[in-house]
Amino acid sequence: MTGPGLGPLVSGARVLVVGAGVTGRALLAALAPLGVRAELTDDNPAAAQRLAGDAVRVVAAEEAAARVGEYALVLVSPGLPPTAPIPVAAAAAGVPVWGDVELAWRLDAAGTYGPPRRWLVVTGTNGKTTTTSMLHAMLVADGRTSLLCGNIGDPVLDVLGEPAELLAVELSSFQLYWAPSLRPEAGAVLNVAEDHLDWHGGMASYAAAKARALAGRVAVVGGDDPVAAGLLAGSPAEVKVAFTLAEPARGELGVRAGMLVDNAFTAFTAGAPVELAPTSSIPVAGPVGRLDALGAAALARAVGVRPQAIAEALASFRVGRHRAEVVAVGDGVTYVDDSKATNPHAAEASILAYPRVVWIAGGLLKGAAVDELVTRVADRLVAAILIGRDRHTVANALSRHAPDVPVVEVVTGEDAGVHGTNELGVTHVVNVTNDSVGERVMAEVVTVARRYATAGDTVLLAPAGASFDQFASYADRGDQFAAAARAHLR
Template sequence: MTKLAGSKVLVAGAGVTGRSAAEALLAAGAEVVVTDSSPDRLAALETLLDGVELVPGLTEPPAGTSLVVTSPGWRPSSPLLAAAAAAGVEVIGEVELAWRMASELADPPVWLAVTGTNGKTTTVGMLESILHAAGADAVACGNVGLPVVDALLAGRRVLAVELSSFQLHWAPSVRPQAGALLNLAEDHLDWHGGMDAYARAKAGVLTGDVAIGWLDDDLVADLLEASPARDQVGFTLQEPADGQLGVRDGWLVDRAFADDEPLVEVAKIRPAGPPGIADALAATALARAYGVPSEAVREGLEAFEPAAHRSVLVTVDDTGVRYVDDSKATNPHAAVASLRGYDSVVWIAGGLLKGASVDDMVRTEAHRLRGVVLIGADRAVIAEALAKHAPDVPVRVLDVTGAGEPMQAVVHAARELAQPGDTVLLAPAAASMDMFTDYAHRGQAFADAVRRLAADR
């Protein structure tokens, strides 16, 4: 970014996105300062970034700072960012930085963006697979793991960008060529301060040329209708109307970008079930907005393999009890979608609810619960909802911490509640950081415990 050459920029956060932002800023000729609360994270950057000033624990920008680039998880109310705003220093995120860098290019890449409470990573993976089938120089980036600035600096021509609500909050200028909002339910309310602010952040993905939204979700449908986008495209699990994508006679059908064209058999979509089908429709709409032909949509979706810890069958024991790892179900909305895939469930739930309510989830899904095992910091909240809405369901509340043997106790408790043909389902409806490094660590601990149980039988 030539406009930043010679200016002082503060990078808040020394994680993956912080490092990538600092590298991009250095390449643009900026004077870069990086701060973080962790001296260890800063020390790790010392050997990776030459010419960057590393300062632990800043609570206000250094004198002369013209811009702050924050890691997405930092709240606006954090002392450093609040001090920057009070001083009139602009605060943006790494995604916004990438967008501004791209705007200076003579031939910028195409941005196809995805957000939603659930299904983002699956959808962006499907989209990347479709784009590759079409021969596009495309990469999945953003919240999926690869920072957008890295994808941009690598010269990729099409960016399949997964965006969290945090990233969208810090990216006020981003206007993707096509953007999809998958669904909307309570999540991260502690960070945003309420549902309205959360929804406003998510709606930022609908401000480009083509806005795409799930019509079966009333909140999404309202935001799609209010979108300033040039074109608005809806998708539905029902038979589509003109201008929509949907499902008919077991096929995904496009009536938005083609004349009633069947694209791929629903039976060939993975992950199976309504959430996977909805994600496939969104990915298809984004790809079709870019001009991908129907053959590539079919090839890309049929070739796609879901990522780990998303409704993965770990094993079926000798009594017919299935063990399924859906540790990625980190909020009630995702847990509901997971539970609805099974008729009789021993549900393993709990963790950090992040301000989300669970009463509606428990009330609507109580009929499919054989039993429940609760863990984590907010287990009592779920236990209270179960006592109110499912008083006859057996519940085991375990005060366990960490991975390994504690998860073994969880799996044993679930197995004692299960009957032949049931599914023991890890779909926690909550974040994992109270007990585990992340949802993947939690899912792996569950899978390991299940395999040990099977070996002991």
């Protein structure tokens, strides 16, 4: 496929880099050999000054926005929304705006780092990291040289100097939004559910960003997800494939008699479906594990990976931290850290992997609704323990759709008594002090959970919300939960 070229990146061109974090440093490093005049801006001037030098001039954000028409190109960190002042000003002035993935794609396609790699892109609301990791394992098991990068591991710009035939790239909707010319060898949209709608301005724009992964030679979608499946018709890909938990029709991967089956990439087997791996070998519990494995297998098969390699990779695969990770077992109760389930869609998939769940939920819901989630999992819930700023939204949904489920709120001192409990169906409210909030909250959460859990139950941290109201990150939230569970069992 012919690359898009480097466009305005000619020697001497003025280029504005917005953001002085990890992505900003990667962008500046990639620009250095090109002979452009890079200027840097950040809302934190001190952070920008640390990256300043002879080849990098720092400008104030207000000045950059006012004079954006003087630049040939604006490069942004992926978290910067299109409604921010500089992207808005650039659009009005007709100045192109790229993200780091767009720059990496163009540099790679232009042969800047040697023969262009074949990009295999994974996106979706949930399951991206596990699927991309499985894909990378399948490629390596097949003897391919592959690099794991993007929203997982290293930024794509940082790995382009390393030798590889293939890139297993996890991309977020933010990264895809700022990568308009991306045309991967194969790309997958696993699922699309409400998330980051404040950033994108609505579900249609969010789905459209995800759909950019489907613009290459092979497009793969989760066929059981209606929004993801609906994106396939608009894809320009030569080959269109879906994966499903059902027995696969022609052009699909699916499940038959306890086996993952390829009924799409079968040209070298006279068109007969090919068994890839037993579902029992997948180390991620429930339907979500099978779907992740099918998505990874579809991309692997798109580049000719052998069925044996897929089976070997899944048999030896280990789940990443904070993704349905078993962190403790005691008295017949299993404690599972799925702190990465930061939206309702992910939390639902997590809960449905277990028959009886003491559910730990809450945090920052980012405007997402939880009523549908609660309706679908109500019969699995032994109890619900709610934390964080938006816990009342979850409590209200539980009172409407699962009124018999005991609900406990664990709150910090200043939140106690702010809301009544009877109308929320809350059994009681537990106070903790504001010192070491995350640690104290999780210690209390586990104590309460143990009152409800009996042998055979799962105490599951699948919050359905982001963590930044009480924890440094989703990883910190998961670590605090794991530490509390282990301490409780000592």
